[in-house]
Amino acid sequence: MSAALLAPDSEEEVARAVAAAAAAGEPLAIEGNGTKRALLRPVQAARTLSTRNLRGITLYRPQELVLSARAGTPLPEIEAALAEKGQHLIAEPPDTRALFGAELPATLGGVVAANLSGPRRIAWGAMRDHVLGVRFVNGAGEVIRSGGRVLKNVTGLDLCKLLTGSYGTLGVLTEITLKVLPAPESTGSLALRVADLAAGVRALSAGLGSPFGPTGAALLPQGAPAFGLEGPTAVLRIEDFAEPVAYRLGRLRDLLAPLGAPRLLDAESSRALWRMVREAGLLGATAAEAVWRVSVPPTAGPAVADALRAAFAARLLLDWGGGLVWVAGPATEAAHAAVMAAARAGGGTWTLFRAPEPLRAAVEVLPPEPPPLAAIAARVKAALDPKGVLNPGRMRAGA
Amino acid sequence: MIALPPPKPEVLARREAIVAALRAIVPGEGVISAPVELKPYETDGLTAYRQPPLAVVLPTSTGQVAAVMRYCHANGIRVVPRGAGTSLSGGALPLADAVVIGLMRMNRILEVDYDNRLAVVEAGVTNLGITAAVAERGFFYAPDPSSQLACMIGGNVMMNSGGAHCLKYGVTANNLLGVKFVTVEGEVVEIGGRHLDAAGYDWLGLITGSEGQLGIVTEVTVRILPSPEGARAMLAAFRSIEVAGAAVAAIIGSGIIPVALEFMDRPCIHACEAFAHAGYPLDAEAMLIIEVEGSEAEQDMLLGRIRAICGRFDPISLRVARTAEESAAIWKGRKGAFGAVGRISPDYLCMDGTIPTSELPRVLGRIGEMSRAYGLQVANVFHAGDGNLHPLILFDANDPESTRKAEAFGADILRLCVEVGGCLTGEHGVGVEKRDLMGVQFLPHELAQQRRIKGAFDPDWLLNPSKVFPLEGEGAAPAPAARAA
Structure with missing residues (x-):
């Protein structure tokens, strides 16, 4: 990364730094702890502006289900504060340290900017569903607020959602307010050994279409040998008070037994297994390999998987009922082309x-937008960042 | 009263040519221009404001919507999208020089996909119509605004509608996968799809709740959810607003998230009881309706815990429904609340601010003081779990002074909501009603930022003008006709 790192410790200084960059026409790379530098395209900027020194929880009202924190607050600090009051982050954002080989933990701002769930x-x-309010600095160096600290708010355009998942290209997030929820008292999972991925998605769909409310639905093509799960395995998670967890797991087992051999995982195994799903540890990607996330309708997941296995012996992990396909494979343009083709054929995105x-510098890391939308995107970018100084090229070449 | 921008004289002068051009796009009965037939379109749920449009066009396909938009864009004609016309904030109020694009004839359910748990519907399908279409397979569409029998999904998307059950299931924005979107230039774009989480900017999130400022939605892909095994409600009545508020905090603090948590104050309890005879306790200052879901055993467990928590707050009465019928009886009064208040007053204004729930006692106390100062009664009904307050201000629309006072009272309540850390509108939208209060919540440069984003979609400000953004002010987009006039 560039030697010139600006790490202001106040929002006003962030605003000044961005205003100065805009006046000079000098682009800035925007980051928190920089854990996701290997995500999307490399930014061409002489200097980096980090929010890592904007730290601390600024408001936490457990009984109102809201928490505000400055953007550079490390995620584990927020998770610990919530855990102390028996609450949690609803979207369960992954800890991507292992995947990206990062030492520092991700910041709240980074997780929101990437909309990671x-x-x-x-x-x-998703994360974007629980961002109640943001403060950010736009590309002109103005501090802008959107949303607020209440759970229901439709006042004005929802810039919270626009900023979430915009990877620092529309504004520098400085403070974020999230909806949070009570953490479940208990949890457990039902694992089903299935014949193949298609059968696995059928089982997940049946579970997700039942009244029993699974909060996780993954398909492990190679199982999870450390948990005694061999071969293709569908896993459904229940989280709730202890009695309903036991009851619903039982009902799910009865419902899904015809679709595969069932096994129940207790709370401890379940937590450990879902951590490996969440962090894509079960994908087993080696350091030299590329990793893709493909999102398709769940029933299209198996076809995406088959196509990629045929194209480059991809290793896979399916989450979100089969609709989120994590892919590991060679970091080549040919493999990338196969992923793009499979995602398109599945009616989804990559x-x-x-x-x-x-x-990352050579290919389209995200699907291109249709021309009318690309034109709107360029105008929206200009409306927020008229000089184009915020993270140029992060999401798309030349934007 | 709120000002509307002056009509463009050159558009008014071309009325007949415009109607003819629209008829060429949407043949048959699809274009309305006779004054008497325009009458039903001159207002929406905010009936204090009325303005017949230039014409109404009722397309039956996305292609027709796109062609109408292309024509209007090319000719500088303002456009007001409309679903069922149930907006409580005047979101569908026409302008004299505007073409209303009514989507009510686009009312087909195009596809239901149970394996992927979604439905693809046209914008004019009613909210309840979606649930009705999937109920036989045990599914439902979650957001449930109280107008759900009439209101249409396209309007729900545009206003990001909520409902009584959003504490658990979220609002419209949390229950969408994609939309078919027609730009102001008449281009048709698919936003999102049948998968979760678009890569790239969250256009779906920005469009949802944009009140027709960015484009027109003609098709919507919604998530459908399996219905719970069952649901039951209980009623808890308390001696003071403070105590009821503390009970709400204790319930949430215990780790239980009820599927609904409704609050009514004394005037509201009395109005509803007189109307519905639901057996509400008339000596209570505040009453909660709390609903939980799950198996019978789970309902028993949750209601038992909530009952125990409420028991610590010296309740006047606790009534736990044992059956679906008893549950419906508890809900009966609440569901008829607006109608009930309508019986005790010639007119009422329904406000919609949100506050941090801990501010409830202070806010209701201040609303009471304002009520006395204005000499107007107010009844409060409130989504207690999420802080969305609905004060109903009773007034007489035939008395201009009463009307003026009611609007001023409402504005004071919304200023108070913002002052305590809340917002102007939780689920009804800004529309014309709260447009001129936007400066209470946002600084001028923040409004200018929102305007620039609106302008990125609609450079000529043809889409649903006069809503959401105050007419003048720093950063206001040029309104060509206003300048000419």
Whole structure:
């Protein structure tokens, strides 16, 4: 990374730094702890502006289900504060340290800027669904607020959602307010040994279509030998008070037994297994390999998997009922082309989640937008960042 | 009263040519221009404001919507999208020089996909119509605004509608996968799809709740959810608002998230009881309706825990439904609340601010003081779990002074909501109603930022003008006709 790192410790200084960059026409790379530098495209900027020194929880009202923190607050610090009051982050964002080989933990700002969500997304929504309010500095160096600190708010355009998942290209997030929820008292999982991926998705769909409320629905093509799960395995998680967890796991087992050999995982095994799903540890990607995330309708997941196995012996992990396909494979343009083709054929979208820099610089890391939308995107970018100084090229070449 | 921008004289002058051009796009009965037939379209759920449009066009396909948009864009004609016209904030209020694009004839359910748990529907399908279409397989569409029998999914998307059950299931934005979107230039774009989480900017999130400022939605792909095994409600009544508020905090603090948690104050309890005879306790200052879901055993467990928590707050009465019928009886009064208040007053204004729930006692106390100062009664009904307050201000629309006072009272309540850390609108939208209060919540440069984003979609400001953004002010987009006039 560039030697010139700006790490202001106040929002006003962030605003000044961005205003100065805009006046000089000098682009900035925007990051928190920089854990996701290998995600998407490399940014061409002489200087980096980090929010890592904007730290601390600024408001936490457990009984109102809201928490605000400055963007550079490390995620584990937020998770610990929530755990102390028996609450949790609803979208269960993955700890990507292992995947990216990062030492520092991700910051709240980084996780929101990337809209990263874990297995619970299938039942309780994505990060973007729980961002109640943001403060950010736009590309002109102005501090802008959107949303607020209440759970229901439709006042004005929802810039919280626009900023979430915009990877620092529309504004520098400085403070974020999230909806949080009570952490479940208990958990457990039902694992089903299935014949193949298609059978696995059928089982997950049946579980997700039942009244029993799974909060995780993954398909492990190679199982999880450390948990005694061999071969293709569908796993459904229940999280709730202890009695309903036991009851619903039983009902799910009865419902799904015809679709595969069932086994129940207790709370401890379940937590450990879902951590490996969330962090894509079960993917077993080696350091030299590329990692993609493909999102398709769940029933299209198996076809995506088959196509990629045929193309480059891809290793796979399916989450979100089969609709989120994690892919590991060679960091080549040919493999990337196969991922793009499979995602398109499945009616979905792809993200080149991790790759060596040459590949990331050479290919479309996200699907291109249709021309009318691309034109709107360019105008929206200009409306927020008129000089184009925020993370140029992070998501798309020349944007 | 709120000002509307002056009509463009050159558009008014071309009325007949415009109607003819629209008829060429949407043949048959699809274009309305006779004054008497325009009458039903001159207002929406905010009936204090009325303005017949230039014409109404009722397309039956996305292609027709796109062609109408292309024509209007090329000719500088303002456009007001409309679903069922149930907006409580005047979101569908026409302008004299605007073409209303009514989507009510686009009312087909195009596809239901149970394996992927989604439905693809046209914008004019009613909210309840989606649930009705999937109920036989045990599914439902979660957001449930109280107008759900009439309101249409396209309007729900545009206003990001909520409902009584969003504490658990979220609002419209949390239950969408994709939309078919027509730009102001008449281009058709698919946003999102049948999968979760678009890569790239969250256009779906930005469009949802944009009140027709960015484009028109003609098709919606919604998530459908399996219905719970069952649901039951209980009623808890308390001696003071403070105590009821503390009970709400204790329930949430215990780790239980009820599927609904409704609050009514004394005037609201009395109005509802007189109307519905639901057996509400008339000596209570505040009452909660709490609903939980799950198996019978789970309902028993949760209701037992909530009952025990409420028991610590010296309740006047606790009534736990044992059957679905008893549950419906508890809900009966609440569901008829607006109608009940309508019986005790010639007119009422329904406000919609949100506050941090801990501010409830202070806010209701201040609303009471304002009520006395204005000499107007108010009844409060409130989504207690998420802080979305619905004060109903009673007034007489035939008395201009009463109307003026009611609007001023409402504005004071919304200023108070913002002052205590909340917002102007939780689920009804800004529309015309709260447009001029936007400066209470946002600084001028923040509104200018929102305007620039609106302008990125709609450079000529043809889409649903006069809503959401105050007419003048720093960063206001040029309104060509306003300048000419």
